[in-house]
Amino acid sequence: MNLYKETKSLVKVNIREYGMYIALFVIMLVFTIMTDGLFISSRNISNLLDATGYIAVLAVGMTLVIVIRHIDLSVGFAAGFLGAIAAILLTQAGIPVLLTIPIILVLGIVVGLFNGVLVASIGIPSFVASLAGMLIFRGALLRVTEKTGTINVKNEQFNAIGNGYIPELANVGGLNLLSLILGAAFIVLYIAGEISKRRNKLKYGLEVVTNQLFVLKLVFVSAIIAYITWIIAGYNGFSWTVIIMLLVVVIYHFLTTKTVLGRNIYAVGSNPEAAHLSGINVKKITYIVFGSMGMLSALSGILYTSRLQSATTTAGTLFELDAIAAAYVGGVSAAGGVGKVTGSIIGAIVMASLSSGMNLLGVGISYQYMIRGGVLAAAVIFDVMTRKKRS
Numbered sequence: 001m002n003l004y005k006e007t008k009s010l011v012k013v014n015i016r017e018y019g020m021y022i023a024l025f026v027i028m029l030v031f032t033i034m035t036d037g038l039f040i041s042s043r044n045i046s047n048l049l050d051a052t053g054y055i056a057v058l059a060v061g062m063t064l065v066i067v068i069r070h071i072d073l074s075v076g077f078a079a080g081f082l083g084a085i086a087a088i089l090l091t092q093a094g095i096p097v098l099l100t101i102p103i104i105l106v107l108g109i110v111v112g113l114f115n116g117v118l119v120a121s122i123g124i125p126s127f128v129a130s131l132a133g134m135l136i137f138r139g140a141l142l143r144v145t146e147k148t149g150t151i152n153v154k155n156e157q158f159n160a161i162g163n164g165y166i167p168e169l170a171n172v173g174g175l176n177l178l179s180l181i182l183g184a185a186f187i188v189l190y191i192a193g194e195i196s197k198r199r200n201k202l203k204y205g206l207e208v209v210t211n212q213l214f215v216l217k218l219v220f221v222s223a224i225i226a227y228i229t230w231i232i233a234g235y236n237g238f239s240w241t242v243i244i245m246l247l248v249v250v251i252y253h254f255l256t257t258k259t260v261l262g263r264n265i266y267a268v269g270s271n272p273e274a275a276h277l278s279g280i281n282v283k284k285i286t287y288i289v290f291g292s293m294g295m296l297s298a299l300s301g302i303l304y305t306s307r308l309q310s311a312t313t314t315a316g317t318l319f320e321l322d323a324i325a326a327a328y329v330g331g332v333s334a335a336g337g338v339g340k341v342t343g344s345i346i347g348a349i350v351m352a353s354l355s356s357g358m359n360l361l362g363v364g365i366s367y368q369y370m371i372r373g374g375v376l377a378a379a380v381i382f383d384v385m386t387r388k389k390r391s
Contacts, residue, residue, distance in 0.1 A: 031357030058323035069336035074133030080316025083301030112294020162307030176237030183229025270337030
């Protein structure tokens with residue numbers, strides 16, 4: 001009974017963080033029941049995660065932008081434009097994949113820094129600066145694709161990024177062995193990280209949950225990771241898109257939680273004036289965050305172009321809105337200073353799950369947009385209500 005009370009209290013205190021996981025679980029359970037298990041099938045889950053990849057990458061960068069109290073509306077068409085440039089370099093310039101990808105990522109950083117300069121140095125509101133960028137990249141995308149309309153990419157290495165899967169090594173009972181190994185490794189890293197975090201808290205005399213609840217949490221999360229791994233391994237295994245998405249999350253989670261840079265980013269978001277007075281270079285942090293956003297836009301463009309195996313005139317349309325929605329649904333605060341990159345990934349999966357489930361049920365596109373809009377509004381309302389209760 002004490003364990004139940006503690007669990008209830010923990011969820012109530014951390015409702016912002018745990019609420020999205022609960023929402024994702026409920027959404028997946030409802031769609032699984034309504035589609036007679038089709039939603040949770042290996043093929044559908046694999047396709048859902050692949051389709052989420054390029055938005056999830058953007059959502060990670062967008063989370064940090066919103067954390068420092070800004071917005072970036074240019075990321076969608078920046079991704080589309082940079083994806084088109086990648087296609088041109090591969091098909092027309094004959095530049096190999098291993099050189100094309102870093103070139104595009106560097107171009108993305110330059111694009112992001114341009115927005116950062118407009119916002120931090122010149123003082124243009126980020127909404128206006130990024131809106132201008134959105135129009136510029138929309139025009140640039142049309143310019144580079146106007147001759148053919150679509151630039152087809154036939155490079156197998158490049159297309160494998162968005163459509164390929166990691167090697168199988170061996171097949172064990174119809175399951176991809178390497179995917180099972182990666183899933184097991186992820187569980188081990190998760191458990192080790194949680195134990196290390198708990199030890200550090202105890203070392204400094206901070207409050208921690210009881211051993212019972214801690215073990216229950218480890219078992220529950222590990223079981224979810226194992227189940228998802230088992231589902232994916234039953235199809236073709238982990239795709240390269242999912243691997244890239246996970247790498248982005250791990251790297252950015254480390255940067256935001258274990259480094260001085262991460263602490264400075266959240267300090268700027270919580271109170272820019274106080275951060276400046278404490279010696280933090282607010283302009284530098286703004287440059288870094290927008291530069292990071294530009295690089296992730298480039299990566300998103302690469303993932304999308306390789307998935308379609310072509311660059312089109314409409315690439316990037318509404319990507320920025322999907323990324324913003326994923327960030328807010330994932331728990332980022334509109335007031336700044338609050339939000340996790342892990343949450344943004346969950347938010348992206350929540351939105352993708354809604355679309356996938358409604359498609360399987362044959363829900364009309366008009367209703368899909370309205371339902372997704374309602375979910376976004378509910379997430380922001382929840383954020384506002386949570387902040388009011390705390391204040």
